[in-house]
Amino acid sequence: MNAIIDWALAHRRTMILLLLLLFSAGLSSWLNIPKEAEPDIAIPYIYVSISHPGISPEDAERMLVRPMENELRAIQGVKEMTANAGQGHASVTLEFVAGFNPDKALNDVRDKVNLAKARLPDETREPTVHPVTMAEQNPVLTISLSGPVPQRALIELGRHLQDKLEAIKDVLEVELGGDRRDQLEVILDPLAMESYGLDQQDIYSLVSRNNRLIAAGSLDTGKGSFQIKIPSVFETLDDILDLPVKTSGDRVVHFRDVASVRRSYTDPSSFARLNGQNTISLEVKKRPSRNIIETVEAVRRVVKEERQKWPEHIQVTFTNDSSKQIHSMLKDLENNVLSAVLLVVIVIIAFLGARTALLVGLAIPGSFLSGILILATLGYTVNIVVLFALIMAVGMLVDGAIVVTEYADRLMSEGVKPQVAYGEAAKRMSWPIIASTATTLAAFAPLIFWPGIMGEFMKYLPITLIATLAASLAMALLFVPTLGTVIGRPRPVEEHTCKRLLQMEQGDILGVDGFTGLYVKILHFATRHAWKMLLATIIFSIGVFMAYGASNLGMQFFPEVEPEGGNITVRGYGDLSIWEKDSLMREVEDAILDMPEIETLYTRVGGRNRIGRIRYNLVDWKQRRKAGEIIREMKQRTARISGMEIEIGKDESGVGGGKDLKLELSSRFPKKLDKAAASIRKALNANPNITDIEDSRSKPGIEWQIIIDRAAAARFGTDAASVGSMIQMITNGLKVGEYRPDDVDRELDIRVRFPTDKRSINHLDSIRILTDHGLVPISNFVQRKAVPKVDSIRRVDARRVITVSANMKEGHLLSLELPKLKEQLAGLGLDPRVEIDLKGENKEQDESKAFLEKAFVIALVVMAIILVTQFNSFYQAFLILSAVLFSTVGVFLGLLIFQKPFGIVMSGIGVISLAGIIVNNNIVLIDTYNVLRRQGMEAMEAVLRTGAQRLRPVLLTTVTTILGLMPMVLEINIDLFTRNIDIGGPSTQWWSQLATAVAGGLAFATLLTLIITPCMLVLGARREQKKSNKAVESANLPAGKPAASIPS
Secondary structure (H helix, E strand, O other), rough: HHHHHHHHOOOOOHHHHHHHHHHHHHHHHHHOOOOOOOOOOOEEEEEEEEEEEEEHHHHHHHHHHHHHHHHHHHOOOEEEEEEEEEOOOOEEEEEEEEOOOHHHHHHHHHHHHHHHHHOOOOOOOOEEEEEHHHHHHOOOOEEEOOOOOOHHHHHHHHHHHHHHHHHOEEEEEEEEOOOEEEEEEEEEEHHHHHHOOHHHHHHHHHHHHHHHOOOEEEEOOOEEEEEEOOOOOOOOHHHHHOOOOEEOOOOOEHHHHHHHEEEOOOOOOEEEEEEEEEEEEEEEEEEOOOOOOHHHHHHHHHHHHHHOOOOOOOOEEEEEEHHHHHHHHHHHHHHHHHHHHHHHHHHHHHHHHHHHHHHHHHHHHHHHHHHHHHHHHHOOOOOHHHHHOOOHHHHHHEEEEEEEHHHHHHHHOOOOHHHHHHHHHHHHHHHHHHHHHHHHHHHHHHHOOOOHHHHHHOOOOHHHHHHHHHHHHHHHHHHHHHHHHOOOOOOOHHHHHHHHHHHHHHHHHHHHOOHHHHHHEEEHHHHHHHHHHHHHHHHHHHHHHHHHOOOOOEEOOOOOOOOEEEEEEEEEEEOOOHHHHHHHHHHHHHHHHOOOOEEEEEEEOOOOOOEEEEEEEOHHHHHOOHHHHHHHHHHHHHHHOOOEEEEEEEOOOOOOOOEEEEEEOOOOOOOOHHHHHHHHHHHHHHHEEEEEEEEEEOOEEEEEEEEHHHHHHHHOOOOOHHHHEEEEOOOOOOOEEOOOOOOOOOOOEEEEEOOOOHHHHHOOOOOOOEEEEEEEEHOOOEEEEEEOOOOOEEEOEEEEEEEEEEEOOOOOOHHHHHHHHHHHHHOOOOOOOEEEEEEEEHHHHHHHHHHHHHHHHHHHHHHHHHHHHHOOOHHHHHHHHHHHHHHHHHHHHHHHHHHOOOOOOOOHHHHHHHHHHHHHHHHHHHHHHHHHHOOOOOHHHHHHHHHHHHHHHHHHHHHHHHHHHHHOOOOEEOOOOOOOOOOOHHHHHHHHHHHHHHHHHHHHHHHHHHHHHHHHHHHHHHHHHHHHHHEEEEEEEOOOOOOOOOOO
C-alpha cells in the first residue's frame, strides 16, 4: 500500500486529472441516470389468466383451475400457487422462491400452460401468461377525459390517445378505464322468427356459413395464371342484413325481415367518474428502468398536442402523477444531503480549519459521484433507497479522510512539511483505515442477499453504501493526501497548544489541560476501576432493555408515513345491478366530495366481489390536517350510509401492502371453512383494537340454476345445447360469428339477442324452442331454481381456502396484539380439520427478522476474521465486537427517547449498519495503543496517551455521522435555497427509525469506545502481566519489569 501512496504523491498532476475526470463522469451519470420513487424490483410472481364468458365459479374451478394446477404444480422453484375462480374467469398466480431465474420461470410456465390448454373447454379463450413487475403494478400517471359529450365520443378520443401514448418508447402500456368492448348486436324479432319457422340454430348456421374466408386458389389457362377470389367475409352491415334466411316459392326472407343489426357496446359492467363526472381514464405504465420524470414529460407533451385537436369542452385532468412525488422526494432528500454535508464541513472547520475542511469536503462529492457512476454502470436507478444511503454515508465516508488529515495536521503542528506530513499520515493510517472500511463493508454485504421482494427493494442500500465507501477509501488514502501536498498548510498554532500536543506525546499525560485533560482524568479514574465500569455498563444496558420492554412501544414492519391518498372499498349484499351499484357509489361520493383536503376522487363502479372503489388523493401534506384525522372524518360521514360495508384505507409505505392481519383457513373438507371463518370473524369483531374486518366468503345472494330434464328434452327432439343457446338470447347474447370493420384493428363479436323488453328472468318460462313437435315452451323440460350465489373460489396449493383479514386501529401495533389473538383463536374450539395459517404483516415480519438475524451473525463472523487478521489477537477482536453488541443498547435508548417502535426492517438494518460503523473508531484506537505498547510503554500510560491522541478524530467522526443523520432523526427538512424548514415530511418519516437507530447506537457506542474499550485494554494487559509473572515464578527466575506485549 505504501508503494501505491508514494506513486500517487509523486504523480500529483495525474491524480488531479483523474479526480477531475471522476467528477465529470459522476456528474454526467447523475444527470442521466433514471430516477424513480421506489425501486423497480423484480417481483417473484407469474400470473396466468383464463377467460371463459358465462362460466360459473364452480365450473371455473373444476374445468379451468384444476387442469391448470395439475400442470403448473410440477414446475421447479414454486413457493406457493394461488388460484381464483370467478364468474367468467379464472387465474393462477405462482410465487417463486428467492433467487429464481425470471426468464426460465416464464418459459416453464408457458410450456405448462400450453400443455393444459388441451384439457380446457373449447369455448375458453387463449390463456395469457405474464410476469408481475412494479412497473405494471404502479401507473406513473393517470389521464382522465370528461365533458358534456356522448360516451362513444369520449371512448373514441381515449382509444386514439391510447395509441399515441403507447407509441412513446418509454411507455410499457396504457390501460383504458371506462372502455366498453365493441360488438355487432343482432336484435331478433321473436314473433317474426316463429312466423317463419326459424330458430337460433338457423341463425347461427346462416351467419357462420356465409362469414368465412374462402381461399379459392388460382387457375392456369395456358394463356395466363389467374387468382380466383370469392368475397365471403362480412365487410358492411348491409352484407348481414341482405342475407337470405329462407325461401318460400319466389319469396325470399332476408335477415332484415326478422332482425335489426346495429353497432353497439357490450352491456356495461363498470363506470368511471372523476370528482363526480363521468370519465374515461388512461393509466400510463412505464417500461422498467426508464426515467419516470422524462416519461411523464413525454406523455404530457403528447396529450398537449392532441388536446389542441379536440373540442374545447373536453376536460383533461392529470392525477396520480408519480413524477411530482419523485420531484418532491428528490428535493427533500437532496436538501438533507446538502444539510448533512454543510453540518459536517462546519464541524471540520471548527476542529481542523478551513483548508483541512476543504480537503475532507472534497471527499464527500468525490465519493458520491463515484458511487453514482458505479450504480449507472450496473444499470441501477436513483430512488428513495439510494438517496437515503447517500445521506447515511455522509458521515461515514469522511471518517478515513478525517483520520488522515487530522494526523497530518498534528504532524504539521510539530513542524513537518505538508508534502511529508500527508504522505506519512496516509501510510501510517492506511491499514487501520483499510481494516475499518473492510469491516464496514462486511456489515453491509450480507444485506445484498436478502431474499424476496423486501430484499429486492432494500438491496439498493448496501450496494450504494458499498460503492460510496469503497470510493471513500481511495479518496482518503490517495486523492486527499495528494491534494494535501498541494494546498495543505500548517495552521497557526499557539504556544500553549503546541505544549499540550507535546505533553500528549511524551510529557506528563495527567497534566494535560482543557477538554482533553478533563477526558484524560475521567479515563484515568475509569481505568483504575475497570471492573466496576464494565459492571455498571452491563447493568445500564439491562435497564435500557427492561425500560423499552415496559414502554409498550412494540415492533412494526415498516414505519408509518403520512400518505398522499388511499382507497375506499365499498361492498354490499344481495344481487345488485350495475345501475344500483352506481347509485350507491354516488351516495359515498356525495358524502365526502366537499371535504377541502380532497384533491381528486376517482371512482370505479363495479368489480369482483365489490360494489366499487374510490381512489382519493389528498392535497399537499403541508396544506392539510394529518391523514388520520381526515380518514376519521370520512368514516363519520359515511357511517350514516346503511346497507353497505365501507372500508377506508390509506397508502402504506414500503413494499407488500395488504392488511395487517391475514388468517388463511384451509381444509380437505370445504364445508367446514365457512363455519370456522364466521367464528373467527365474530371473535375479531369483539376486539376493540381491530378494524376493517373482511373475509373471502361469498356475500349473501342468489343465482338462478337452470335444471334441464334431459329425458323430457329428448322426447321433444332437443338437447341441452339448444336450450342453452336459447337462454343466451335473453342474457349476454349468443355469439354467432365475428366481424372486422375497417375502422378498428380487432374483430367484433356478432351476438344475437332478443329485444330489451324480452330480456328478463320472467320471460324465461315463455321462451319457445323449435322441436320435432313444433314450437314448445322450454318450461316443459326446464325448471328454475334459486340457489345461494358463489362469488369466487380461492385455492392455495390446490386446496380451497377462505381468508379472514383485518387492520389494526390507529395507534395499535400488531406485534403487541398478536399474543392475545392467538390465545383467543385457541379458545374458539374450531374443527381440528381446519388449518389456520397466519399471514399478512406478521409473516413478513418473521421472515425479515429471521434474515436480519442471520445477516447480523454473518457480519460479526466476517468482521471477526478481519479483526483477528489485523491485530493477530482474539482478545482485541472480541473487545471490538463486544462494542458492536453493546451498541444495540444505544439503538433502544434512542428509540425510547424519541418514543418510536422498533422497526423490523429499518431498525434492524440500523443495528447491522452500526456493526460496521462502530468498529472504525475502535480499530484506530487499538492500533494506536498497540503502536505505543510496541514502543515499550506501560499499559496504563499507553491507554491514557491513546485516549488523548484519538479523542479528537473519534469525536469528529462520530459527530459528523450523527449530524448527517440528525435532520432525519428529528424529521426536519431544510431547504437551503428557499430557507424553508419543514417538520414531519413523508420522506423524513420513512427513514427516521433507521436514522434514530444509527445515531442513538453510535452516540452510546462512542462513550464505550472512549471509556469502556480502554478499560478492557487495561484488564487485558493486567491478565497478560499476571500470566507473565506466573511464568517467571514457575521458572524460579527473579521477576522484573514486564516486557511490553500486546494482549492476545
